Amino acid sequence: MTVGPPIQELHFAEAPSVTTPIPGPNSEALLERQRAVDTSAVAYPRSVPIALDEGRGATIRDADGNVFLDFFAGIGVLNVGHSNPHVLRAVHDQTEKLVHTIDFPTEARIEFIERLNDIAPDGLKDHNRVVFGGPSGSDAIEGSIKLAKHNTGRHAMLAFQGSYHGGTAGALSLTGGRKYREGYDPLLPDVTHVPYPYPLHERGDADGENARAVCPASSGECCGDLSCGRALEQVQTAIEDPYAGQPKPAAIWVEPIQGEGGVVVPPAGFLKGLRDVADDNDVMLVFDEIQSGFGRTGQWWASEWAGVTPDAMTMAKGIGGAGLPIGAMMYHEAYDTWEPGGHVGTFRGNVPAMRGGLAAIDYVEEHDLLAHARDLGEYIRDRLREADSGHLAEVRGQGLFVGAEFLDADGEVSKVAKTMVKDVRTYCYERGVLVWKAGRHGNVLRLLPPLVMTRAQAETGLDVVVEAIETQVG
Ligand SMILES: Cc1ncc(COP(=O)(O)O)c(C=O)c1O
Known part of the structure; x- marks a missing residue:
């Protein structure tokens, strides 16, 4: 293989690894400095309160050395991963x-x-x-x-x-x-x-x-x-x-x-x-x-x-x-x-x-990443569908563009459904997995992992996401 290392070699090895409360002290200090000088329009860190230090492949390290599996990829930007050496x-x-x-x-x-x-x-x-x-x-x-x-x-x-x-x-x-x-x-x-x-x-x-x-x-x-x-x-x-x-x-x-x-x-x-x-x-x-x-x-x-x-x-x-x-x-x-x-x-x-x-x-x-995206996407959707939750109305998507929609038990989007994805996201980032939301009512869990995420990483990440759905949504 002449074009860069194989996808297995792109990442921080230890992801996920969270050793501080989120936000950790260094993140908190940077978030505080940001609040003092940056625009009131800053949005993402209000939902996921971390300061970022270094990214590699499908992993990202925060300012406290916590390492996250990144199912978000800078909102669908880093398709070949953070800092792909090639x-x-x-x-x-x-x-x-x-x-x-x-x-x-x-x-x-x-x-x-x-x-x-x-x-x-x-x-x-x-x-x-x-x-x-x-x-x-x-x-x-x-x-x-x-x-x-x-x-x-x-x-x-x-x-x-x-x-x-x-x-x-x-x-x-x-x-x-x-x-x-x-x-x-x-x-x-x-x-x-x-x-x-x-x-x-x-x-x-x-x-x-x-x-x-x-x-x-x-x-x-x-x-x-x-x-x-x-x-x-x-x-x-x-x-x-x-x-x-x-x-x-x-x-x-x-x-x-x-x-x-x-x-x-x-x-x-x-x-x-x-x-x-x-x-x-x-x-x-x-x-x-x-x-x-x-x-x-x-x-x-x-x-x-x-x-x-x-x-x-x-x-x-x-x-x-x-x-x-x-x-x-x-x-x-x-x-x-x-x-x-x-x-x-x-x-x-x-x-x-x-x-x-x-x-x-x-x-x-x-690295045949289109085929990899198709296979890994199917795997991720299958895992999500296995989550034991009465509120998981649909899992859908194509390749590594993945959505899981949550509704109330009666099939409606009420206030409760709107908070479900937020709770899942919080549970996930506290355990080192970054996920995002979507949907007209914020009731869709959106996963946009880099195409270089490995099967092993997806398995580990999905263990956390499924656990989040089962414990936070029910
Ligand atoms: C489908 C689509 N179109 C347009 C845009 C706007 O792109 P940008 O934020 O780079 O201006 C986005 C951004 O998320 C998008 O998802």
């Missing part, structure tokens, strides 16, 4: 040579675009362009909004309830979560949010008759899921009904799997149905792969599971390899209509991040 070497070598280039060509930039093409979904492969507009996922979304407006001459947008697309004004306009938007309205005009299919909360009849009655797809193509049929019907109405009350949109923005919304995996016919409605109406289809992409689901892009090609695809999070910030959008070459300078940004050429991305692609391929 990636760090590439970043380091580049950093010593050249860092900031705006959009002048460099070996790294051109190679990165070429490698993104190699791993592109089928319909985009060899027929795409890649644009770097700024370092974040939100920047990539802003770019996609401009691309759709520029190419269609329309300004309205269609997105989904339960979505998260980022925190800048355009991205926030597409985001469904009220808590992110409140206080900032009005955002961009004429944005419509329609329901995202959520099978757990909208069960149809077993033979799919109800779904076929509403689904715009022909009955042979309808997947038989009622929530999918209803969602597609609303998309079609919003776009095609001359009395829909909103202008025809430039594009549809959709997460192939909703992350923040609760790791909601849409039924089989959903993305294909969107593709058909978009094509019938000359509306662009944009897949937001910022959380679901770059190997997270066991394919390079989550849309590959459905075999559906978008017109444009946003990416960020993991694509800088080592957690270096870089956002990008790949779009079909037919939409490459910008004049020079049509989409700009000072930080659209960070070469170390591109080297990091290249090294990460090599590492994933050399």
Whole structure:
């Protein structure tokens, strides 16, 4: 193996190891200093009160020397692990040579675009362009909004309830979560949010008759899921009904799997149905792969599971390899209509991040991490399903994008269900396992481990998570 060490050698050996109360004294001191100077918008350490010192692979050490198994990966960023030596070497070598280039060509930039093409979904492969507009996922979304407006001459947008697309004004306009938007309205005009299919909360009849009655797809193509049929019907109405009350949109923005919304995996016919409605109406289809992409689901892009090609695809999070910030959008070459300078940004050429991305692609391929993500994801979901809890309503996901939804015994999301995941998270971090939450009501446990987590680590971590569910939720 030439591309870095095997995944077994990437981590702190002793994880999990917690030898102080959480937070320990050094973490407490840093948290105290942070409270004194940092913004009131700081969020993560309020839920997981630790200060961080060093990360390796799927493990992270806090300021007191406690070592955690990381099922969170910096919110789905560190797909090849913390401080992957193969990636760090590439970043380091580049950093010593050249860092900031705006959009002048460099070996790294051109190679990165070429490698993104190699791993592109089928319909985009060899027929795409890649644009770097700024370092974040939100920047990539802003770019996609401009691309759709520029190419269609329309300004309205269609997105989904339960979505998260980022925190800048355009991205926030597409985001469904009220808590992110409140206080900032009005955002961009004429944005419509329609329901995202959520099978757990909208069960149809077993033979799919109800779904076929509403689904715009022909009955042979309808997947038989009622929530999918209803969602597609609303998309079609919003776009095609001359009395829909909103202008025809430039594009549809959709997460192939909703992350923040609760790791909601849409039924089989959903993305294909969107593709058909978009094509019938000359509306662009944009897949937001910022959380679901770059190997997270066991394919390079989550849309590959459905075999559906978008017109444009946003990416960020993991694509800088080592957690270096870089956002990008790949779009079909037919939409490459910008004049020079049509989409700009000072930080659209960070070469170390591109080297990091290249090294990460090599590492994933050399170590067969897509297959590993598929297998380990199945193992994790099976373990979660074994948890003895009357409140565990569903375990779902794809690859290492894992969600477990908790509901009250009567199947409702009440106040009690909302606190369950918090209690699980606290139990876990006190025992050296970092997990996160998601879901419209915070009632979904979300696991996003690095793709380099080993089976042994997952077994140890899941012992703790299952114990947490059984003792904290019941
Ligand atoms: C699906 C999705 N889109 C967009 C974003 C925004 O990315 P960023 O936080 O880098 O701006 C996120 C961030 O979590 C995301 O999960």
